[in-house]
Amino acid sequence: MLSEYAPIAALLVISVGMGILILFISRIFGPFRPTARKLAPYESGMEPFGPAIRRIPVKFYRVAVLFILFDIEVIFFLPWAVVFRDLGSYGLVTMGVFFFVLTVGFIYEWKVGGLEWE
Amino acid sequence: MTDSLIDIGLSRGLAVLIAKTLGVFALATVGLLWTFFCIWAERKVAARFQDRLGPNRAGPFGLAQTVADAIKIILKEDIMHQGVDRWVFNLAPILSVMSVLLIWVVIPFTPTLIGVDLSIGVLYLFAVGSLGSIAILMAGWSSNNKFALLGAFRAVAQLISYEVPMALAMLVPVVLAGSMSTQDIVRSQHVMYLIAAPLTVLIFIIASMAELGRAPFDILEAESELVAGYQTEYSGFKFGLFYVGEFLHAFTVGLLIAVLFLGGWRGPFAEDVPALGFVYLLLKSFVGYFAVMWIRMTLPRVRVDQILDLGWKFLVPLSLVNLIVVAFLWKILPGTDSINSAGDALVPSLVLLAANILMIAGVGMLLREEGRRERARIAARRAAQPVSEPGSVADAAPAGASD
Numbered sequence: 001m002l003s004e005y006a007p008i009a010a011l012l013v014i015s016v017g018m019g020i021l022i023l024f025i026s027r028i029f030g031p032f033r034p035t036a037r038k039l040a041p042y043e044s045g046m047e048p049f050g051p052a053i054r055r056i057p058v059k060f061y062r063v064a065v066l067f068i069l070f071d072i073e074v075i076f077f078l079p080w081a082v083v084f085r086d087l088g089s090y091g092l093v094t095m096g097v098f099f100f101v102l103t104v105g106f107i108y109e110w111k112v113g114g115l116e117w118e
Numbered sequence: 119m120t121d122s123l124i125d126i127g128l129s130r131g132l133a134v135l136i137a138k139t140l141g142v143f144a145l146a147t148v149g150l151l152w153t154f155f156c157i158w159a160e161r162k163v164a165a166r167f168q169d170r171l172g173p174n175r176a177g178p179f180g181l182a183q184t185v186a187d188a189i190k191i192i193l194k195e196d197i198m199h200q201g202v203d204r205w206v207f208n209l210a211p212i213l214s215v216m217s218v219l220l221i222w223v224v225i226p227f228t229p230t231l232i233g234v235d236l237s238i239g240v241l242y243l244f245a246v247g248s249l250g251s252i253a254i255l256m257a258g259w260s261s262n263n264k265f266a267l268l269g270a271f272r273a274v275a276q277l278i279s280y281e282v283p284m285a286l287a288m289l290v291p292v293v294l295a296g297s298m299s300t301q302d303i304v305r306s307q308h309v310m311y312l313i314a315a316p317l318t319v320l321i322f323i324i325a326s327m328a329e330l331g332r333a334p335f336d337i338l339e340a341e342s343e344l345v346a347g348y349q350t351e352y353s354g355f356k357f358g359l360f361y362v363g364e365f366l367h368a369f370t371v372g373l374l375i376a377v378l379f380l381g382g383w384r385g386p387f388a389e390d391v392p393a394l395g396f397v398y399l400l401l402k403s404f405v406g407y408f409a410v411m412w413i414r415m416t417l418p419r420v421r422v423d424q425i426l427d428l429g430w431k432f433l434v435p436l437s438l439v440n441l442i443v444v445a446f447l448w449k450i451l452p453g454t455d456s457i458n459s460a461g462d463a464l465v466p467s468l469v470l471l472a473a474n475i476l477m478i479a480g481v482g483m484l485l486r487e488e489g490r491r492e493r494a495r496i497a498a499r500r501a502a503q504p505v506s507e508p509g510s511v512a513d514a515a516p517a518g519a520s521d
Binding site for chain 2: 003004005006007008010011012014015016018019020022023025026027029030031032033034038039040041042043053054056060063064066067070071074077078081082083084085092095096099102103106110115117118
């Protein structure tokens with residue numbers, strides 16, 4: 001069963017290997033003449049100031065949390081989508097209830113302003 | 119291949135493993151080489167859209183242009199500047215190419231030729247597809263650059279927002295085929311799912327464009343705001359790998375459209391002559407690829423809040439409703455239990471098409487209403503402050519606007 005995934009593991013190894021090989025090739029053929037200016041982080045020609053990693057606006061986290069919620073809900077749809085024919089009307093009604101709960105949550109999120117970017 | 123390996127004295131399991139490994143090695147090589155052609159094709163098409171000639175110096179029709187570019191980029195200096203996180207910085211471009219190549223494993227090229235016919239093919243597509251956003255986040259975080267970090271955060275916000283409608287759109291073929299295996303999905307398309315679910319195809323194309331991060335959704339590398347986004351600090355072939363990943367992904371979107379909605383390798387005589395199926399798949403995926411290019415060349419870039427509004431307030435509810443409607447209709451329609459020929463599938467497909475047209479019309483009316491209200495709001499605001507500096511109206515107007 002798990003051996004089905006062996007080619008995927010092989011491809012993983014192969015593509016990482018190819019990537020590393022390509023990086024080495026460019027190291028070998030390319031020039032390497034570092035200067036202080038060249039090694040500074042790019043900031044439109046200005047002197048870089050302060051750390052590059054600073055506090056991130058909270059709205060990005062909100063999008064991430066929303067995504068996790070919805071992604072899990074999509075995952076619930078997946079097995080249902082495969083077998084809903086065999087489940088009969090029971091499956092349809094159950095999913096209808098799930099969909100209703102999902103919609104109520106979504107409308108709440110919308111009204112409370114969770115979907116606004118600014 | 120497997121048989122000849124068994125003949126030289128290997129056990130069956132090992133022989134299969136070696137044959138499969140060589141197979142995916144060939145797949146990866148072909149995939150990467152195919153990118154050369156894709157980049158050339160896209161540059162040519164882009165040139166035509168912009169009334170130019172495009173690359174035409176190196177080789178016949180400029181076909182060798184990409185090869186020349188690749189050689190040039192290898193000869194460039196590979197700068198790794200101060201303060202980068204070495205491992206993450208180097209792994210990010212590799213992961214970005216890998217996330218696309220891994221998709222190719224479950225693409226059925228002919229009735230028999232497929233990397234692995236996973237029973238959870240579509241779930242695998244979700245899983246692998248989201249690796250790309252991790253690569254972008256890695257690139258931005260490790261670059262020690264403010265532009266790169268901000269670009270990466272924007273990019274990831276956009277990518278994960280559109281993953282939800284994309285996943286919901288990919289569920290529609292699963293519902294119609296009753297299987298997650300990509301090969302089964304192709305086999306069950308006696309009538310293309312494009313006929314049965316045109317709205318799903320639209321959602322899928324829009325979400326894929328956003329996943330690709332190309333115009334009109336290219337805020338992740340908006341030159342005028344973010345230099346080059348998460349790629350700012352990359353040079354030499356590491357930048358090249360991101361470039362390869364992007365173009366390969368664009369073609370892969372075409373492949374996915376072909377497999378999920380256009381019937382993959384299906385066509386006249388494809389069952390008997392597998393090579394013909396491959397030709398059909400290529401033609402169909404170029405149709406999808408061309409659609410993606412066309413949108414890219416035609417539409418201007420939208421703002422970040424507009425992108426997220428379009429994703430969360432429009433595509434997510436729309437794709438949810440679409441999925442439920444399609445599943446419900448497919449369930450209650452008679453004769454959808456055993457579809458074995460185009461004749462069986464025709465009537466249910468046409469019913470679904472009618473339902474889709476109704477849904478599209480409904481959505482269009484909703485959007486028209488919303489647009490009217492939006493314009494009225496802008497006009498009212500303009501009347502309130504007659505002398506306004508340029509740009510203030512556009513800045514003040516909320517995008518998808520809903521109060």
